[in-house]
Structures are given as C-alpha cells and as structure tokens.
Amino acid sequence: MIQEFSKINKVEGELNLPGDKSISHRAVMFSAMAKGTSRIYNLSNGEDVKSTQACFKKLGIETKTVKDFVEVTGKGFKGFHKPESFLDAGNSGTTTRLISGILAAQNFESVITGDESLSKRPMKRIITPLTAMGARITASENNTLPLKIFPGENLHAIKYELPMASAQVKSAILLAGLHCDEETSVIERNPSRDHTERMLGLKIEKSGSGKISYSSRKDYPDTKEYFVPSDISTAAFFIVLTLLSRNSLLRIKNVSLNESRTGILHVLIEMGGSIERESERKAAGEPLGDLIIRGSELNNIIIPEEIIPNIIDEIPILSIAGIFADGNFTIRNASELRGKETDRINAICSNLKRLSLDVEEYEDGFSFGGKIKNSNPVFDSFGDHRIAMAFGILSMQLHSGGKINNFDCVSISNPDFIRQIQNITR
Numbered sequence: 001m002i003q004e005f006s007k008i009n010k011v012e013g014e015l016n017l018p019g020d021k022s023i024s025h026r027a028v029m030f031s032a033m034a035k036g037t038s039r040i041y042n043l044s045n046g047e048d049v050k051s052t053q054a055c056f057k058k059l060g061i062e063t064k065t066v067k068d069f070v071e072v073t074g075k076g077f078k079g080f081h082k083p084e085s086f087l088d089a090g091n092s093g094t095t096t097r098l099i100s101g102i103l104a105a106q107n108f109e110s111v112i113t114g115d116e117s118l119s120k121r122p123m124k125r126i127i128t129p130l131t132a133m134g135a136r137i138t139a140s141e142n143n144t145l146p147l148k149i150f151p152g153e154n155l156h157a158i159k160y161e162l163p164m165a166s167a168q169v170k171s172a173i174l175l176a177g178l179h180c181d182e183e184t185s186v187i188e189r190n191p192s193r194d195h196t197e198r199m200l201g202l203k204i205e206k207s208g209s210g211k212i213s214y215s216s217r218k219d220y221p222d223t224k225e226y227f228v229p230s231d232i233s234t235a236a237f238f239i240v241l242t243l244l245s246r247n248s249l250l251r252i253k254n255v256s257l258n259e260s261r262t263g264i265l266h267v268l269i270e271m272g273g274s275i276e277r278e279s280e281r282k283a284a285g286e287p288l289g290d291l292i293i294r295g296s297e298l299n300n301i302i303i304p305e306e307i308i309p310n311i312i313d314e315i316p317i318l319s320i321a322g323i324f325a326d327g328n329f330t331i332r333n334a335s336e337l338r339g340k341e342t343d344r345i346n347a348i349c350s351n352l353k354r355l356s357l358d359v360e361e362y363e364d365g366f367s368f369g370g371k372i373k374n375s376n377p378v379f380d381s382f383g384d385h386r387i388a389m390a391f392g393i394l395s396m397q398l399h400s401g402g403k404i405n406n407f408d409c410v411s412i413s414n415p416d417f418i419r420q421i422q423n424i425t426r
C-alpha cells in the first residue's frame, strides 16, 4: 500500500502509545516460562509480539485478553509441548533469538522459520554461544533461518564476551543460563538494553571494561504482574515530528525511561530539542514518565560510539531530525544497522538520495548535508516499519508532502500510527 502524507502546520495534544515491544516480548516469554497465571497490562499490539504469542501457543501456552490486560498461563520449564509444526517468528528478530535460548534447553526438537526479511538476518551470533553451552542447533548454509534446535537438556554455564552490542544475543545466552546450576556470565563493552536483566532480577556488575550480567537456575521466572510502559522507540517518531514543527507542543504519557533506551532523548536534547520529563516513576521494575516536547531549532552534533547500542532503533528517525538541523549529519560505528529488518544504512541512504541531498555511505554508517531539491518524492519502506515511519515523518515536513511505498509494514510495531498522527496534527 502507498501512503501519502501532506505538510502539517503544527503538532498539538496528548498521546498514549502501545507498550514497549522489547518489554512486551519478554513479558510474554517470562510469563510462559513461569508456573501459573501472569497478567500483562499495555502489551504491544504490534505484529512482532503477536508472533511471540503465536510461537508460545504452538508450545502449549495460551494468552487471553481480559479487559485491559492479557493473561498468560505458564506451565513451568517442563510444561512446554513439542510443537506440531514449525514456529513462525514472522518478522521478529527478538522472538527468534530469545526463544532459541529457551528452546535450546528443552527435551524436544523444534524448528524456527520467519518471513523473507528475517530469513536473511544473521543467526551465527546466537548459534556460537548456545552451542558452547551444549545446545545442538543447525541453520541454513548462510547461518540464517530455518533454525533446527535439537533436544538439549544438559546445558552448562559459560562466560561469554559479546563480539557485538546485542541485547538479543545477550538475552538468548542468559535465558539458556536459567537451566544451569552454575552461573553463566555475559560481558558487554558497550552495554545494550537491559530489560531481560531487570525483568528477571538478574545480578549485574559494572567493571572497568563494561558490564557483566549473570544468570543461573535460581533466576527462573515466577508469575508476575507486568505493566508495560509506552514504547520509547515508537515515541521517537512523534518526538521528532513535534521538534521539527513550529509552535508545537505534545505530551506523550507513560513512556519507558529505562536508561538503556533513553539515548535518543539525550541526543535530541543536546541537538537543542526541548524535551521535559514529568511524573517519573517505576512500574514492575521499569522506569517510566510523561514527556513534554516543544518545537525547537536543532543543530547536528557528534554522536559518540558508546551511545550507538542505546539509540540503535532510533537512528532512522534521528537522521530525519538531522536533515532539518544545522550542519551535516554523521553516524558511524553502526554497522549493526545492516542486519536489521532491512539494511537500514542502505535504505536510509537510498531514500535520502531521492531528495538530492549529498549522501555518503560507509560500511558502518553514513553522512549527508545539502538542501532538499526534490519536491513530492516517493520513498520506499524496504518492508521495514522504522524506515516507513521515519520517512512518513519527513514527508509531513515537506512543502508538497511525500509518499511511502509499502507502508503497511508499520503494523510490526505500531498498527495505529496513522490514526495517532491524525489526532495530534493540524
């Protein structure tokens, strides 16, 4: 579907956004692993989290929507069924990599498949450490899906230093570590998001060379009430839209303010963005609060390497802010972007070139400058929800608007994007 956007005049109002995608996946998984019924409030309504729910359904775990929460009745570690057919993770890397850590320790065989995009994404990064723990996993020739996971009841603990910043890889190892008597430890030089550690209450240590997270059998999850804060990665699109629009004021309620995810706020504030926090509090171990955003003049800044894992999902929309900020925009040390739902470095550069900006593509990033010369461009989403929404926001800043091809993919994280935009724009 082609989605057309016109130029907007201003942003005004208040938004409630769906639950954080990363926290939602984990809330479903950890509830499924616990013995008994857990409740999840404000679960993400995106397709990715539905993929996680569908995979657990095939493992014998039902999720049920009751009033304003979702109920998951877990059956404990030994309670999963051998699935009758493959587990389809759809478009979701988080589903695939985290569930692999759980399945690696089961006494049955399972096969994980996914859509065309997921079937191209790298899986060696989880196969290597899980195999070192005693798991038996095979993949396609290129180390991509389908993954076949053989019974592996006797996993052993490992000490593993992550070769790349990845919360998905870290979580897969820590989840497999829940089946070992000894402690598994994962070392990160540039720490990635820490929802798994927080939600399971894992021990962590900060050391000179980074951060170490530990898991063992004693950390196996119990039933719980989860309150999922609004997704800061989804909020980022509305934050940038407001910052770029004159005389604008937006409040976004109950946004996740977990420090391993708020890098986007720090960067935008340093660029000159007016973003204030109110009503900060914690719910089920995760910090949250309201954000108040006002239209602002922005300047491009140097984005440091250490913050990249913290803003990895926000780089598409950050680069849109960069178009309208003073000076040239540069992002480096972000080669992980090439392994996302699409090669995001290539997708962003390809779309920016359609505006006739001066774009330079690097293996680990890109830079651009110059003035927009093309009015009414047609962008491509490359089937990637974050690219679709980022260029939708850009189109709303262009005099003659813009169009995005293949826009439906926004439903991966936020099916209500268009309705939310209509509610807050004039």
Ligand code: S3P
Pocket (backbone or CB within 6 Å): 021, 022, 023, 093, 094, 165, 166, 167, 168, 169, 171, 192, 193, 312, 313, 336
């Ligand atoms: C996620 C971790 C990140 C992020 C993804 C969600 C998670 O991926 O890009 O959208 O929920 O753990 P990596 O861990 O591969 O960097």
